[in-house]
Amino acid sequence: MAVIVLALARAGPAEPTLTITLRVLNYAEVPEKTLIQAEEEVTRIFRKIGVESVWRHISLSSEQNPAGSVFRRSSFPFLELSILIISRSAAKTMAERLDLKKEVFGLSPRSKDGRGGRLAYVFHHRVREYVIKRTLFEQEALVLGLVIAHEIGHLLLNHTNHSRTGIMRERWDRQDLRLAAFGDLVFSPQQADLIRAEVARRMIKRENSKNRK
Numbered sequence: 001m002a003v004i005v006l007a008l009a010r011a012g013p014a015e016p017t018l019t020i021t022l023r024v025l026n027y028a029e030v031p032e033k034t035l036i037q038a039e040e041e042v043t044r045i046f047r048k049i050g051v052e053s054v055w056r057h058i059s060l061s062s063e064q065n066p067a068g069s070v071f072r073r074s075s076f077p078f079l080e081l082s083i084l085i086i087s088r089s090a091a092k093t094m095a096e097r098l099d100l101k102k103e104v105f106g107l108s109p110r111s112k113d114g115r116g117g118r119l120a121y122v123f124h125h126r127v128r129e130y131v132i133k134r135t136l137f138e139q140e141a142l143v144l145g146l147v148i149a150h151e152i153g154h155l156l157l158n159h160t161n162h163s164r165t166g167i168m169r170e171r172w173d174r175q176d177l178r179l180a181a182f183g184d185l186v187f188s189p190q191q192a193d194l195i196r197a198e199v200a201r202r203m204i205k206r207e208n209s210k211n212r213k
């Protein structure tokens with residue numbers, strides 16, 4: 001088992017055998033064009049570290065409650081991660097309940113055992129406020145992509161820590177966004193190794209659970 005994990009983890013960018021499936025639930029009604037561009041950004045970021053992304057858009061009716069009926073933990077396969085882009089009002093409720101700082105753009109709760117979180121929340125209205133405040137309108141999709149990649153990073157790194165540079169920085173400045181525009185705001189080599197190993201671990205876990213059925 002360990003050998004397989006290692007082999008998959010070492011696959012590297014040249015041989016992208018590791019794949020994550022990302023379910024997007026767009027409660028914030030982000031325009032499709034912006035969302036697709038953001039997803040392309042996320043795909044690029046993960047491809048750089050040898051992880052491929054498969055996107056699934058889940059259609060929603062506006063009446064559905066993001067925190068309740070849609071997400072049923074037990075029905076999710078191991079490797080699928082869900083991105084809930086939640087509405088301003090849902091984000092407000094969550095921020096108050098969890099006492100979140102104003103500059104928090106997303107949230108990725110950990111699973112009970114601290115490994116294997118599969119759901120990230122993204123606060124799109126805060127991304128919008130951020131780009132409006134800095135007159136970076138044309139970079140909304142880029143910033144949204146960075147936020148999604150950052151939250152997936154938390155899920156796959158299994159921790160809430162931040163680094164001093166790169167995607168996992170707590171807050172990005174203009175220099176970071178310039179780097180991002182050139183595709184150079186990335187995971188560190190160490191983070192990349194951990195993410196690849198974690199994707200491999202979850203793929204094997206999924207494979208094992210399939211075989212048991």
Ligand SMILES: [Zn+2]
Nearest residue numbers: 150154162170
């Ligand atoms: Zn973070």
